[in-house]
Amino acid sequence: MSFWIYILAAVIKIALMLFILLTAVAYIVWLERKVVGRIQNRWGPTRVGPFGLLQPAADGIKFILKEDLTPPHVYKPIFIAAPIIAVVFALTSIALIPFGNAVRILGYNVPLQITDVNTGLLIVLGITSMGVYGIALAGWSSNNKYSMLGGLRASAQMISYELSLGLSLIGVLILAGTFSLRGIVTSQGGHSLGFIPNWNIFRGGQIVAFFIYLTSAYAETNRIPFDMPEAETELVAGYHTEYSAMKFAMFFMAEYANMVTVACLATLLFLGGWNGPLFGPPLLQVVLPVLWFFLKVFAFIFLYIWVRGTMPRLRYDQLMAFGWKFLLPLSLVNLIITAFVVAVRA
Amino acid sequence: MVPLSYYLVLSAILFACGVMGFLLKRNIITIFMSIELMLNAVNLSFVAFASQWHALSGQIFVFFVMVVAAAEAAVGLAIIISVYRTRDTLNVDRVNLLKL
């Protein structure tokens, strides 16, 4: 019997998460347009609803209703599969993200997470690394040199930055001693010196790792200043030049979903997850951690948008040189120092 | 409860598919992928045997196989690129001379 309840709970959680995620994605797009508009000294969307709040819905309707063009020269099976691959892997990884302690609902102890796996972080990394296929295949199957270049750039860039991304996480893993995301968050509880939270970003020089992670994450998600795969001014729109309507929306969703995932990971690994000051009545005590979590993720995403509004795009060779010649050695040095410190302390 | 032999048979089937790919495919990249398939089949039997004999060294072996496969892929693909540069083809039936 518990099997079916387990399945039921899972289905409910998945549906809920998907809903939250997709909504979040839609409103991150709105937020971005709004914030970037203000940075560029204009208003952003204002017409649809108050403050343009219904703009995402309008966009969605537009994407769905538009004619879905498939150019004749594309390699069709892959052309169709590519956006699906991209969005599926982008949405899958959220399944492993915990966003709060377990809560008791109807007598069941429900963890605020779709599934908790011992090697959670590894699997998240694995799924993220699969995300490259969507972009690469899209670029190739479009049979268009701009798309092709975009796809090649994307795959090279993602492989390169995955290394420093992974290495920057190992310092955290050494401190936490587990791959489980929940375990990592738990290890960051408490304060040192009475007021500094025990977040990884404040511990054992992991601030360096945090910035390596941050940089690599921008590259992994193809965001400015590392958005060479889509670079409008050079490649028209890179790998999704030939895509339109819902297929294009899928890439869009995948990109923003990836942003959310990366922001969640940053929160979990470096910013202490849902750890934060707890006060008030029991119900508030239950809600507060989730609130802290979402606040931190929001801050991270805001940083994303902020950077987009201020930073210029790098040249491609600068990007590769930066990744291989600066970030990778730096993350290695950080790893060695962290390991040394932990070993000395133990 | 799955008998070990099931895993071994699965491994054998995958391996045979890999060999068949090697024998029948013309594209050198596909042939290379067949090799990777064979390596994967062997990995599966390593893990299966590790389970049967309760020895983790079987899984350790898989790591070494992966490392070798990674090195092989890097070098092999570089070779494929240089072959393609000099011969303008990826068909192994046309790449049968050591010297151009």
Place this chain on the structure above:
Amino acid sequence: MLHLILFLAFGAICIAGAVNLLLQTHPIQSALSLIVVMAALAAEYVLLGAEFVAAVQVIVYAGAIMVLFVFVIMLLNAGEEERSAGSHIAMLLGVPSLLLLGVLLTWAVTHHPSDSVNVGSLYGDPKTIGRLLFNQYLLPFEITSLLILIAIMGAVVLASKPETSASGKEN
């Protein structure tokens, strides 16, 4: 029971992927089939309790090695496979001996008493594997780092533009 069902399901995906690899004429389709096989194999590893191996399988094989394959296919813009008759031996000798090999293997495997394998009967968690790797297998591990280094250098040398070396070789 569940174990068996999952095994059969993922096994079927594996075999389907492997067969698809053979049937597809376009290398990119074959590559995608192979990725499917690898992912399904990762699931099989999880069934066998090799959690860490499964994760590494996905990250290294599917996430890195196969990306490299796809990358090269894209770079060389490899098209549909040519139908050329280069070797009759492959057909006349290779396929029969492969069949013989398969029959022999199956016979040998099925006629050998074997235990049943439980989920979690051997748990390959990262900590245990890491301890093994950095104690008992430290030397091989370090040697593989050397191997990787050599492979990197070899790949760089092989894939670098031939102009510089060719001018040196011809005279």
Place this chain on the structure above:
Amino acid sequence: MNSPNLFLWLIPLLPLVGAAVNGFFGRSFSKKTVAGVALLFSGAAFLLALRVLLSLASLTFPYVEPGISWIRSGTFHVNFAFYLDQLSLVMLMVVTGVGFLIHIYSVGYMWDDDGFYRFFSYLNLFMFFMLMLILANNYLVMFIGWEGVGLASYLLIGFYFLKDSAAAAGKKAFITNRIGDFGFLIALFLMIQHFGSLDYQKVFAIVSQLPAETVTTGVLTAIGILLMVGAAGKSAQLPLYVWLPDAMEGPTPVSALIHAATMVTAGVYMVARSHAIFDRAPTALLVVAIVGTLTALFAATIGIAQTDIKKVLAYSTVSQLGYMFMACGVAAYSAGIFHLMTHAFFKGLLFLASGSVIHALSGEQDMRQMGGLRKKIPWTFWTMFAGTVAIAGIPPFAGFWSKDEILWRAYSQGPSKIIWALGLLTAFITSFYMFRLLFMTFFGEYRGKLESGEHGHDSHGHDSGHGHGGIHESPALMLVPLVILAILSVGGGFINAPKFLAPVFQTEAIASGAEAHALTATGVADEAADKSTEFRLQLSSVGVALLGAFLAWVLYLKSPHLPGQIADSLGGLYRTVSNKYYVDEFYNLVLIAPLIAMSRNWLWKGIDQGFIDTVINDSAEATGDAGGALRRMQSGNLRSYAAWLTAGAAVVLAYMVWLGVH
């Protein structure tokens, strides 16, 4: 015993260093440097040998210098060690002394030769091997020296290798020696098998425990005869003597050093060294005696009819070596060695003097082209005269004492008086042909074409061998050794070598029953009677010597036409003797021609071409065909390789399954 360290190992080593220095660097040295190096090292060896002689009083024989280990195989050990007793000391003095003198002489004799450095390198090399032979502690090291002197001899005989006859003579010497070495080697193998050692002391210790093979013949006899075969090869005894006369193709100092004074006596030395074996093998000893006697007589008769001055001396050498073997054959080893020593003096002298004559005549060797040289080259004449008298056995010259000792021993303890009689006959012939040589060369009228030395400055002899015109006395560098050797030839007989050597052979002789009998019977009881017998024998030998000299005087000075008439009247016999009994032709017909025919028809055309070549060619062809067939596998097609690989894997797996089933 605290014997002084003699540095025996240094004695052979010094000439080797000299040989190496001259051999490797001599080409760029000046002739003076080459000569200096050669003389320095051979002289140093001589000085070391002298030092050994001077410390004689404090020595206890045998003196063994432990060397380095060479072969270790189970219980069989061979060391590179050195061994010194009275016997090897005598040899040592002869080799280093005479060798050094001949080195000095050669500097003068070879001065104008292009291969100057090469010559001295070889000569020093020879010294090294000869000293190894003498100072060896066991038969194997001796064998190294034995082979080495053969090599040096080969190199020096063929010194003028551009001349066909010289190259052929070198090969002849080498090959003939191989036959003897074969016997020597088998003797060594027998020793290893039966005694388990090649060490002199161990072998002799074992042998002395064995009974004498008086009635039966056995291992000792076999070893003895085989050793004699080896000695016959090296020392030019019947039937292997044929190489020595041809060896005269080499430069004259070589003939003096190697083919008269030292190397050819190695056989005698070896037999004397192995006396412990021969003492217990009377049959072998008899063989030695017979071979020696016959050789002595046989070679002497050939010597009568020779006209080449060096050939006469060569046959004389063979004959004298026969004497030495005769002595050994009657168990008078010390007499043999004594004769060896005196022979080294006077024969060395004779060769050097003949060299001086040849030098004076710019390369002329035919005695018929000489005559009347007494006045022109007086030093050479007088020294040669001393040598001739010595070899003829006229007292008090050296040859008399040793030859007389041999004849007396042959008479007193030989198995038969025939040996003594033949020895005496040989002495007569020796005296005859030596005086014939002397008279033909130095007396009478000059018969040659060359102008006499007084007019030498305007002669036409510039193109001749040594580049000097006219008949001229040799330089002082050549005359000094002549004079020293002449003095030794005159006075050498007073060195009481037999007494000095006695301890070596005495101890063994007493142990041996047969010898003991001879000793007690003749040596002690009838000493007085022996004295008178000995005196009578001495008279007879002096008599035949004078008779021979007289006959020569009659035939070649008083009435020079007589020899021709005699030769004519003898006809066939003369021709036979003059052609050396046709021995070379006989060997050619019986041995060499069939051997060549067999090699050509059977080994070359039959086995080599017919079988070996066919096998090789066919197998090569088969390999080629197989490769051609297998080449089709190497099509360069990757997929076919994979197919073969799969087939191989299937076969291996099938085999393993088959193994598992069975």
